[in-house]
Amino acid sequence: MPVTALARTAVAGIGRTAFTRKSGRTTLAMAVEAARAALDDAGLAARDVDGIIGYGINDTAMAQDVAFAMGTDGPLSYAQDIFGGGNIAAAIPPMAASAIQTGSADVVVVFRSMNGRSGKRFGQLGGAGIDGPMQFNVPHGYAVATQFAAMWARRHQETYGSTSEDLGAIAITQRTHASANEHAIAREPLDLPTYLASRWITEPLRIYDCAYEADGAVALVITALERARDLRQPPVLIGTSVDAYGPGSSWDQWHDMTRMWSSHAAPRFWSKTGLSPTDVDVACIYDCYTYTVMTVLEDFGFYPKGQAGEFFRGGHATYGGEVVVNPHGGLLSEGYLHGLNHPYEAVLQLRGQAGARQVSGARTALVTGGAGPYGGAVLYTADER
Amino acid sequence: MSSDAAGVSAPPQPSTDSETEGFWQATEKDEFALCHCQNCGLWIHPPLERCRRCAGPTAFDTVSGAGTIASYIVIRHPTVAGYEVPYPITLVELDEQVGLRFVSRLVGTDPEEVRIGQRVQAEIVGLPGGTYRIPVFRLSTR
Numbered sequence: 001m002p003v004t005a006l007a008r009t010a011v012a013g014i015g016r017t018a019f020t021r022k023s024g025r026t027t028l029a030m031a032v033e034a035a036r037a038a039l040d041d042a043g044l045a046a047r048d049v050d051g052i053i054g055y056g057i058n059d060t061a062m063a064q065d066v067a068f069a070m071g072t073d074g075p076l077s078y079a080q081d082i083f084g085g086g087n088i089a090a091a092i093p094p095m096a097a098s099a100i101q102t103g104s105a106d107v108v109v110v111f112r113s114m115n116g117r118s119g120k121r122f123g124q125l126g127g128a129g130i131d132g133p134m135q136f137n138v139p140h141g142y143a144v145a146t147q148f149a150a151m152w153a154r155r156h157q158e159t160y161g162s163t164s165e166d167l168g169a170i171a172i173t174q175r176t177h178a179s180a181n182e183h184a185i186a187r188e189p190l191d192l193p194t195y196l197a198s199r200w201i202t203e204p205l206r207i208y209d210c211a212y213e214a215d216g217a218v219a220l221v222i223t224a225l226e227r228a229r230d231l232r233q234p235p236v237l238i239g240t241s242v243d244a245y246g247p248g249s250s251w252d253q254w255h256d257m258t259r260m261w262s263s264h265a266a267p268r269f270w271s272k273t274g275l276s277p278t279d280v281d282v283a284c285i286y287d288c289y290t291y292t293v294m295t296v297l298e299d300f301g302f303y304p305k306g307q308a309g310e311f312f313r314g315g316h317a318t319y320g321g322e323v324v325v326n327p328h329g330g331l332l333s334e335g336y337l338h339g340l341n342h343p344y345e346a347v348l349q350l351r352g353q354a355g356a357r358q359v360s361g362a363r364t365a366l367v368t369g370g371a372g373p374y375g376g377a378v379l380y381t382a383d384e385r
Numbered sequence: 386m387s388s389d390a391a392g393v394s395a396p397p398q399p400s401t402d403s404e405t406e407g408f409w410q411a412t413e414k415d416e417f418a419l420c421h422c423q424n425c426g427l428w429i430h431p432p433l434e435r436c437r438r439c440a441g442p443t444a445f446d447t448v449s450g451a452g453t454i455a456s457y458i459v460i461r462h463p464t465v466a467g468y469e470v471p472y473p474i475t476l477v478e479l480d481e482q483v484g485l486r487f488v489s490r491l492v493g494t495d496p497e498e499v500r501i502g503q504r505v506q507a508e509i510v511g512l513p514g515g516t517y518r519i520p521v522f523r524l525s526t527r
Contacts (some may be wrong), residue, residue, distance in 0.1 A: 123464060128397075129398050130397045130398070130400055131402060132431075133431035135399035135400060135401070135405060136405075136408070136487075136488065137488050138396070138465065139396045139397060139398065139465070139512050139519060140396070140468075140488065140489055140490050140521075141396060141460055141464045141465040141472075141490075142464075142488050143464045144464055150458040151458050151474075152456070154457060154458060154501070155501065199462070200459070200461040201462050202460060202461065202462065203458060203459035203461060204458070253430070257455075257456060
């Protein structure tokens with residue numbers, strides 16, 4: 001029952017700012033620009049909006065302030081500022097869908113706005129003492145997600161024989177995709193010698209294994225499917241949404257570093273959707289690191305453990321292959337917009353509006369958010385009315 | 386000793402609370418102690434006021450400090466000041482309980498020589514930049 005209920009909402013509009021390394025703008029201004037662009041795309045006006053959701057863990061803009069600044073009229077009936085990053089990135093559009101289904105709102109804007117490069121960067125430590133569980137790790141310099149992911153990647157290499165070349169194949173595939181995307185920040189081609197010669201951030205992860213930090217904003221407009229069908233753009237349906245959190249949030253105490261949240265979520269996702277990996281045309285996989293892509297796709301059954309290198313090198317993750325993984329270039333190359341650029345790309349692809357990087361006949365997209373112990377997956381489909 | 390862009394030459398110091406202070410009180414006495422349920426015997430790290438399994442009271446009890454490297458990284462791009470790069474950080478599974486892991490620097494070993502599965506022993510050393518003492522690991526000689 002929840003599955004059919006969720007299937008009755010859709011993304012009606014999408015908007016974004018330029019992605020840059022130094023915006024020179026406030027997160028509020030960027031959020032407003034992206035939200036207005038999404039409304040314009042849908043053929044809606046600010047006065048139609050009665051719900052808004054923003055999320056962030058470093059910088060963001062307050063949801064109510066964004067709504068006010070973009071020109072909403074009366075009071076909002078729904079507004080949420082969610083504390084979270086990649087872990088809840090996939091779950092944000094389904095949250096808007098839920099708000100619509102429960103009658104909390106009719107038209108919901110969701111956004112992520114951040115100066116992720118020129119503002120507060122991830123991993124920057126303040127001068128204060130370290131409280132909570134991290135007080136045992138940070139004093140050693142074990143402080144940021146890159147290091148946690150590197151710890152896991154090493155274990156995967158030991159257990160399944162995955163290699164630097166395998167991680168490189170993921171970075172290279174996504175960079176090749178980004179080269180056809182004029183919105184991507186990093187478009188210069190990448191080859192294996194360049195990848196292998198690049199500097200370590202935390203061994204075994206190199207700079208090309210890490211998301212490309214960016215400033216910018218992305219927004220989506222979500223409404224009931226029936227309403228979306230009367231609007232300017234073809235609706236893209238928000239389908240089954242499956243999250244998995246934990247047990248616990250600690251990367252260090254997680255039971256198996258070669259599997260992520262997706263090892264819990266994937267069986268439920270396939271069971272609820274009735275689909276299998278071969279049914280997916282586009283996979284926008286949260287890619288804070290290449291290792292995240294490697295493992296999440298394993299967990300979802302796109303290839304057996306340890307076979308990522310063969311899958312990517314063999315062309316199975318690109319045009320003409322089994323599934324096109326991150327056709328926009330992902331966080332690695334389009335830019336680190338904290339995962340909301342993934343549903344944006346899925347919508348473009350499912351509308352058939354992705355231009356030079358269009359995946360031919362794309363009808364079904366898997367979008368994930370999160371890495372390590374927490375994340376979620378959402379099915380997006382073209383309107384088959 | 387390295388310093389960061391702001392000229393800071395020591396790593397961040399812990400800010401203790403009611404759930405963690407027992408750990409630091411133990412290291413002050415050169416003991417490596419972890420949170421231990423006094424009712425069901427579960428070891429818990431990071432520490433909790435009450436056991437997550439049985440809700441029983443917890444206390445800090447000494448562990449052997451012996452364990453096995455479950456994974457490791459080599460820091461080449463320093464996140465905190467106070468250590469010469471490159472240096473290895475190890476995720477060690479302690480002998481006391483399956484899945485009980487503790488993260489720390491591995492000292493006395495070239496980063497190129499570290500391997501998953503190596504046996505290690507904890508020892509307590511001073512944390513640069515203050516008065517705290519903290520466990521680090523060294524390859525076991527036994």
